[in-house]
Amino acid sequence: xxxxxxxxxxxxxxxxxxxxxxxxxxxxxxxxxxxxxxxxxxxxxxxxxxxxxxxxxxxxxxxxxxxxxxxxxxxxxxxxxxxxxxxxxxxxxxxxxxxxxxxxxxxxxxxxxxxxxxxxxxxxxxxxxxxxxxxxxxxxxxxxxxxxxxxxxxxxxxxxxxxxxxxxxxxxxxxxxxxxxxxxxxxxxxxxxxxxxxxxxxxxxxxxxxxxxxxxxxxxxxxxxxxxxxxxxxxxxxxxxxxxxxxxxxxxxxxxxxxxxxxxxxxxxxxxxxxxxxxxxxxxxxxxxxxxxxxxxxxxxxxxxxxxxxxxxxxxxxxxxxxxxxxxxxxxxxxxxxxxxxxxxxxxxxxxxxxxxxxxxxxxxxxxxxxxxxxxxxxxxxxxxxxxxxxxxxxxxxxxxxxxxxxxxxxxxxxxxxx
Numbered sequence: 001x002x003x004x005x006x007x008x009x010x011x012x013x014x015x016x017x018x019x020x021x022x023x024x025x026x027x028x029x030x031x032x033x034x035x036x037x038x039x040x041x042x043x044x045x046x047x048x049x050x051x052x053x054x055x056x057x058x059x060x061x062x063x064x065x066x067x068x069x070x071x072x073x074x075x076x077x078x079x080x081x082x083x084x085x086x087x088x089x090x091x092x093x094x095x096x097x098x099x100x101x102x103x104x105x106x107x108x109x110x111x112x113x114x115x116x117x118x119x120x121x122x123x124x125x126x127x128x129x130x131x132x133x134x135x136x137x138x139x140x141x142x143x144x145x146x147x148x149x150x151x152x153x154x155x156x157x158x159x160x161x162x163x164x165x166x167x168x169x170x171x172x173x174x175x176x177x178x179x180x181x182x183x184x185x186x187x188x189x190x191x192x193x194x195x196x197x198x199x200x201x202x203x204x205x206x207x208x209x210x211x212x213x214x215x216x217x218x219x220x221x222x223x224x225x226x227x228x229x230x231x232x233x234x235x236x237x238x239x240x241x242x243x244x245x246x247x248x249x250x251x252x253x254x255x256x257x258x259x260x261x262x263x264x265x266x267x268x269x270x271x272x273x274x275x276x277x278x279x280x281x282x283x284x285x286x287x288x289x290x291x292x293x294x295x296x297x298x299x300x301x302x303x304x305x306x307x308x309x310x311x312x313x314x315x316x317x318x319x320x321x322x323x324x325x326x327x328x329x330x331x332x333x334x335x336x337x338x339x340x341x342x343x344x345x346x347x348x349x350x351x352x353x354x355x356x357x358x359x360x361x362x363x364x365x366x367x368x369x370x371x372x373x374x375x376x377x378x379x380x381x382x383x384x385x386x387x388x389x390x391x392x393x394x395x396x397x398x399x400x401x402x403x404x405x406x407x408x409x410x411x412x413x414x415x416x417x418x419x
Contacts, residue, residue, distance in 0.1 A: 002408050008058030009401030012039050015061050016394040023382045024391075031071070031103030031348045032380035034387075038063045068339045071102075071381035073373055079309055080106045080114065083378040086370015088333035091361070092120035092349065093139045100334055100359070102378055103348040108308075114140040118347045124316065124329035125363065131315075131327035137361075140316065140329060144305050147320050149194025152299030154256075154274050157201060158281030159185065160291040161212055163242065167205040173215055173231050175202065181215070183290040189218060190299035191268035201275070203290075210238040210285060216259070216275060223259045223273070236277065238285040244278060252278060300324055310374040314364035333369040334359035 019037045026032040040062040043054055073083045082090070082104035089100035099120055106114050106122055114122045121139035128134055161183060170179040183203040188196050197218050204213040213233035216223045224232040234257050237246040244252055255278030261270035277283040281294035303322030310316050314331035336342060341355025352359055364372045 002404055005056065005058035006401045006404035006408065008042065008060060009404070010398060012037070012059050012061050013394050013398035013401060015064075017391065017398070019064055020387050020391050020394060023387050024384065027380050027382045027384050027387075029348060029380050030105055030377050031101060032382065033066045033068050033071075033102065034380070034382040035064050035066045037061060038065060065340050066342075066344075067381065069381045071379040073376050073378055075376050077375070078107075079307065079375055080108070081375055081377050082106060082310060082331065083373040083376040084333065084364075084370050085373050088335050088362075088364075088369035089350070089359075091123035091137075091332050091334050091359075092116065093123050094118075094120045094349075097351075098123075098359075099345060099349040099351055100342070101347075101349045104377055108142055112142045112144055114142065118349070120349070123332055124314075125332050126329045127327050129326070133330065133363075137332055142305065142308055142318060142328065147303045147322065147324060147326075149190055149192065149302045150299050151192040151269070151271055152189040152273055152297045154276055154298050155187070155189070155199065155201075155216075156276045156279035156294055156296045157185070158277070158279060158283055158292075158294030159183070159203070160284045160286050160288065160293065161203050161205075162290050163210075163238075163285045163287050165205050167207060171204075173202065173204055173213065173233070175200065175215070175217055175220065175231075180204070185292050185295060187295050187297060189271070189273070189297055190301050191264050191266055191271055193266055193268040194301035195264070195266045195268060196301065197264065204233070206235065208237075210240070212236050212238075212285070214257070214275070218262055218271075219264075221262075223262050234275075236283070242285045244283050244285075247277065255279075255282070310372060312364065312371045312373065314372045330363055331372055332361055333364055334361050335368045336360065 016037045019035050023034040039059050042057045042060050044057045073085060084102060089102060090104060092099040092101055103116065106116055109115050123137055124140045126134050126136040126138055165182045168180050168182060170177050174180045181202040181204045184200055186198060186200040189199045190196060199216065199218045202215040206212050214236055215231050215233050222231045235248055236244060239245045244255065246252060247255060247257060255276060257275040259273045261272055263270050279294060300322045303320030303324055305318050306321050307319045308316065309319065310331065316328045316331065317325050318328060319325045336359060337357035338355055341353055342350035343353045345351055362369045
């Protein structure tokens with residue numbers, strides 16, 4: 001009688017419905033990967049080799065395999081929401097162990113660690129202060145303390161002074177007398193405490209052809225002569241083509257004017273500064289109006305963290321209120337030779353197993369791993385319509401197997417009732 005075959009059909013149809021139900025229940029779970037039930041037929045004498053006329057003994061569940069196809073990626077408003085576009089898994093630190101996930105919902109805990117909802121920490125490739133990868137890996141922690149100020153050490157100025165200008169009639173130079181200088185430009189400097197200081201650079205046409213006097217003040221004080229005149233100039237000389245050729249009688253390069261230590265009234269350390277006139281944009285003397293083409297300095301005040309950004313290559317950058325930024329590292333991704341061999345841990349996480357092989361760790365966009373999509377999350381890859389169709393088929397199979405049991409029971413009763 002076919003009771004055994006029919007019961008096996010009922011069992012596998014029930015298992016199929018369980019798998020489908022699990023998929024449907026997680027149709028909205030971020031980073032979830034759907035599974036499918038895989039069945040094989042059974043023969044009672046399969047160990048010895050079934051003959052051509054053997055009648056099967058039913059069906060059994062061979063495996064429940066996960067399908068790691070790409071889910072749809074949707075955008076969010078959280079910069080720490082991350083999605084993987086392509087292969088790979090986020091690496092998570094689970095109390096010293098390693099877990100792997102496609103769920104990119106991350107946040108910062110009270111200690112600054114970037115964690116998921118299970119308090120597993122996001123693992124990154126570490127970088128040095130210059131943003132170069134060091135080869136080390138570890139959990140990502142965001143230092144929320146203020147960044148220390150940096151005193152100004154170099155002022156880079158690239159201007160064009162008007163060759164058609166005449167020497168001012170109101171000499172000697174006085175910063176409070178506009179008619180005593182031809183041009184001026186200003187910028188903000190910072191001392192070792194991060195306090196701002198206004199610096200102004202003045203250009204006065206010299207007595208000799210193609211020569212100019214340069215005066216620099218900080219908070220109204222001449223950096224070379226103090227508060228009271230006479231102010232001490234630096235002399236710059238241009239050639240016939242309008243290119244800077246000498247500073248204080250010394251040929252170019254170098255093109256820096258080193259100032260004596262400037263003492264502020266804020267209690268900060270003396271400022272050690274230099275004026276660079278031939279940086280990325282050299283100072284020139286051409287006919288035409290005065291133009292400021294470059295005006296920068298390398299100092300900054302203290303700053304606090306205002307945002308954490310991740311780009312598609314996985315680099316993590318903190319941005320500060322003083323305009324500075326620092327790279328904290330790069331998101332590490334892991335891939336496996338056989339992802340279906342991963343051991344499921346729940347909470348949308350997996351661990352490696354013998355069947356999966358060892359993790360192949362790489363940077364986003366390298367090797368077989370995909371890119372990072374910041375401010376996004378990967379949806380479940382479950383096709384809800386397809387699962388509903390499978391559910392109808394599984395239900396039909398269940399009912400058909402149950403009907404075989406009923407029919408076999410009727411046949412059995414008929415045999416028993418034979419007189």
